Amino acid sequence: MTPAPGRRFCGEHGQHEEENDRKRIPCPLDPNHTVYEDQLQKHLKKCNSREKPKPVYYVQDINAGLKDVTKIPEEQQVPISSLSKEELQDLIRKLKTASNGISSILKDQTLSHQAFKEVLNDPKNGECAFKHLKQQASILGHMEQLHLLGPGRCFVEFGAGRGKLSHWVDTALQDTENVHFLLVERATTRFKVDGKHRKRDSIFERLQVDIQHLCLNKIPILVKEKLSVVGIGKHLCGVATDLALRCLIESFTTQDDGINEEPSAKRLKSDNTQAGSNNFTDKERSGENVSESYNTVAGIVIALCCHHKCDWKHYVGREFFKKVGLGQVEFNFFQRMSSWATCGMQETISEACSSDVECGAQSSDADEHDQAYNRPECNSDSIQGLLTVEERKQIGHLCKLLIDHGRIEYLQQRGYKAVLQYYTDSTVSLENVLLTAVPNPCSVLQSTA
Known part of the structure; x- marks a missing residue:
């Protein structure tokens, strides 16, 4: 922003100018920007942070699913890397049992x-x-x-x-x-x-x-x-x-x-x-x-x-998961383990990231693939060498399929x-x-x- 003629600061920082007789205050709708106090009411009518009228097709949470979901207890919200060998093997056993009868090809x-x-x-x-x-x-x-x-x-x-x-x-x-x-x-x-x-x-x-x-x-x-x-x-x-x-x-x-x-x-x-x-x-x-x-x-x-x-x-x-004896806890692990399908292969991930950048604009796909690779679940050290790269990849694909x-x-x-x-x-x-x-x-x- 350019300072006005005769001013040292731009309008956004005008409150720091001692000789300025107008006071700027944080906008009550968004304190990340300021406004002249004597123009506050005018600004509130056009501020980009104001609540805009909802379109006729807006219905709050109509596609959200469950109204209330019981949060997983903190003791069960653990990184996959902290699971013991027995706990990890039990998860994989549940995954394979639930996937039995589903064609993986x-x-x-x-x-x-x-x-x-x-x-x-x-x-x-x-x-x-x-x-x-x-x-x-x-x-x-x-x-x-x-x-x-x-x-x-x-x-x-x-x-x-x-x-x-x-x-x-x-x-x-x-x-x-x-x-x-x-x-x-x-x-x-x-x-x-x-x-x-x-x-x-x-x-x-x-x-x-x-x-x-x-x-x-x-x-x-x-x-x-x-x-x-x-x-x-x-x-x-x-x-x-x-x-x-x-x-x-x-x-x-x-x-x-x-x-x-x-x-x-x-x-x-x-x-x-x-x-x-x-x-x-x-x-x-x-x-x-x-x-x-x-x-x-x-x-x-x-x-x-x-x-x-x-x-x-x-x-x-959710009904399918319940039918095969699984619930929210298992889903929470499986959705994270699904990232194993596209990680452990750094060169391939890098290629995927570059392939998902729209020419002329950044696509969110690249960010998602990049995040998948950088997640702790993707690190081979995070599961203590219990599974090979190929085994993790197969389990990740099975999680996606399920x-x-x-x-x-x-x-x-x-x-x-x-x-x-x-x-x-x-x-x-x-x-x-x-x-x-x-x-x-x-x-x-x-x-x-």
């Missing part, structure tokens, strides 16, 4: 999309750009395979950041009519790509709100247009995935007076759907014969990330066919698992009968 479903043909062959793009483009191309390939790219859709991108994923969906749809995009991001974002679409027919709208408080059935465009929703996300970090799933699945069924209550699971005709099964018929993929009044969510396509950031309070798979399977069962119980698969190679991104889900026509028809 995911299909390699690396796909692409025609919209990326030109950019993937453009030598002007560097390695960083290519890695992001390959991931985005595969995500769109899965959306196309599930027949989710079409008219009359509203694509809700959770953790949108700059909005690149929505940008490519719009590019793939080209002149498709009646397509809308909602970009959900709680932080202000620089270098947004939204402006490129203002002259197009597609409607882009940013919702600056935490997913925890987002109620989809109160968003004006969804209320007015009656569009089917497709939830998408690229590297949706930890707890944000659970908040997004609950936002998509329960926004259209949960009443305001029932916030945070767990809805009863829908009964399915068959419980034979497995996390590793991808045998959808064309009608199931396209959503034909599905009552629109029953479910307005046409599909979910989310690239998962950073399981060590999950939280028991918000986790959607957490993700809880999400799969949550979706299955609510009438969806849900699948986990590898959508890109681990050399492109260490976080290379994609969750996809589409409505299960059998359970829909049974519920509406």
Whole structure:
């Protein structure tokens, strides 16, 4: 800030000037900045720290999960490094027992999309750009395979950041009519790509709100247009995935007076759907014969990330954990142990960090991977040499799989066919698992009968 003519200090530090006859005081809304005392009332009306009116789609904690969660006793909140050999072995035994019957081998479903043909062959793009483009191309390939790219859709991108994923969906749809995009991001974002679409027919709208408080059935465009929703996300970090799933699945069924209550699971005709099964018929993929009044969510396509950031309070798979004899204490250990899947390999982690930096802007993905590597749980000395690097990596992957399977069962119980698969190679991104889900026509028809 530049001092005014004849002044020694700028306005922010004017109170230090002896000859200044105006007094500056800390702002009562944010003491990190000051204001002239005689202009306080005027400042309070425009201060950026003032409480702003909540948008109509803001419903406090609607996607939070449990209202009250009993905190884990301090004696049980211990670092993994402080566990004895017997305690660690007991945790691993519980993990393997709970994972028994869950296929640990995911299909390699690396796909692409025609919209990326030109950019993937453009030598002007560097390695960083290519890695992001390959991931985005595969995500769109899965959306196309599930027949989710079409008219009359509203694509809700959770953790949108700059909005690149929505940008490519719009590019793939080209002149498709009646397509809308909602970009959900709680932080202000620089270098947004939204402006490129203002002259197009597609409607882009940013919702600056935490997913925890987002109620989809109160968003004006969804209320007015009656569009089917497709939830998408690229590297949706930890707890944000659970908040997004609950936002998509329960926004259209949960009443305001029932916030945070767990809805009863829908009964399915068959419980034979497995996390590793991808045998959808064309009608199931396209959503034909599905009552629109029953479910307005046409599909979910989310690239998962950073399981060590999950939280028991918000986790959607609590019922699955309880069913296999596990609880909050075990979840607390497993979500931290999940970071073993992407650590112990410093060169690979460094590569992952560099690959997750958007060209021109810093992506939060890089920070998350970097934090995972620097966590005490990642240090080989922290578990006293009881496990090899490869053993830790396998256990970390098993922790991720168990957490993700809880999400799969949550979706299955609510009438969806849900699948986990590898959508890109681990050399492109260490976080290379994609969750996809589409409505299960059998359970829909049974519920509406």
